[in-house]
Amino acid sequence: MRVKGLIFLVILVFLCTALGNSYVRYLVEPGDKLFNIIRDYNIRISTILDFNCIDDPRCLESGQAIYIPVRDGFFYDVQEGDSLEYIAKLFFALVEDIMKANGLSYSSKIFTGQRLFIPLEAVSVCSNVNISTQYSWPVYGKISSEFGWRKDPFTGTSTFHSGLDIAVQQGAPVFAARDGTVIEAADNGGYGLNIIILHADGSKTRYAHLSHISVYSGQRVARGELIGRVGETGRATGPHLHFEIIDSKDQCKDPRSYLSSSQYMYVRKEPGSLGLGGK
Template identity: 40%
Template sequence: MQLKEKYFHIGYAGLFLPALAILLWMAPHRLPHSHPGQGQPALLPMALESTEPAPRRLTFIPYKVAPGDTISGIAEMYNVTQDSIISWNSIEKARTLQIGTILQIPNMNGLMHEVKAGDTLDSIARKYEVDAQSIREVNELEEDSIQVGQRLFIPEAKLPAIELRRVWGELFRYPVRGWISSPYGWRSDPITGARRFHNGIDIGGFEGDPVRAALDGRVVETGYNESAGNYIFLSHVGGYTTFYAHLRSIHVTPGMYVREGQKIGEVGSTGYSTGPHLHFSVFRWGRPVNPVLLLY
């Protein structure tokens, strides 16, 4: 009996001690993670890593324009805005991409800014309403000195809506329903036959047809002269001015603000004219622009 008891106690101890060791090893792992120093003891010696992301580096991918390509399609393909592609590649006519043209596609959204005399990083940042530090980082500028003519990428900047409309050829609405009876450019004078430059387009119509503002703007001048007959000048954002001539009647006065599509006069044949039509001109900073490129 004593011999059996001796072996029993030895056997029990042999089973108990390993089990106790396992329980002691598991105990810290079974405690809630809220206990300091418990739960994940193996992670304690590890150094904490910084969560601050590294500055994103600006890169460009060359893309060759293929048949059927559009700015919107390319922008969607590379997950950037149309503004970014249009601005960096100095695209003036988004609707007429030339097949084979090599475009540089940025890997982030933003605009190109060419440094002009008097520019500083702070003034550029204010202009585009972005942080000056982001301009420094993206363009890898070690100091604030920039050179005239230098091209900078302005991250997250966007083109003004009017500039985007201009590039897409959708800046001005047709001011009157009708047909183009005389285009922009050099032509033979319809009365004398002399070669003259026509700084607008003539849109044929019917006497009394409504003439509407081609874009929101302010009336800067109305009047009459022997050449234009009854006329109206409207001023618009972006340095644009529109001119409406040979009107039968004028329905606005200088200083008035008008909305796009608002009636401002009626088609007539006053002044130097051979019949009812509207002479329509577009100027930017005082220089004539072909209206057909901007009308929709």
């Protein structure tokens, strides 16, 4: 049954590629393991988790449908007011790579609800790494609330804000700010859907209020790897990413001290340049 399933999926991939579709539908057979499926088709597990609602990648149900991109990469549904340039910044990608992957040109118009494919090799090529700390911005957006004491948006009282809030629309991609191992990927009360990554020096980063989690506990991730999508789950007043940096003594630190200037969240690296620009 396993061999027949593989043959069927190969045929579907060929047909969908010929028809211009970007993914195929695979029905889980008894004994199937997600890790074997992604190995067979050279797709990373975060890609599959990003495009599917899978509670536990270690346990699949027979007959469950899994959607598998023909190429490794991610999908983005165009929202009102989006431009190709802005979408490229959300994925820290080059607009030329997105146009090529979707058969678009500089004169092409995009429309609300249109689904674009962002190839894996295009993602995070324009992220800006702070050389001294090795952290990069986890999302492209606007700072809506700083680290430190502030007026609580729900109670109006003065409370300590343990992270940095970055406002951006629902469904925007979230990336690992530093290499590490996922130690939590679940709903966590006021944080909503959240991810915690443990780094080699004992520090941690938290990514909260997500709409979707694209990693699992125990997974190794690299800086710039897509790990989830922006949302407003938990105690939130609108879509944004709550981002924390926690040192090895479990003390929250101001992320501004570890990230590059917010003016350079996105850096278009040109041959022979210093890597600055593209605010």
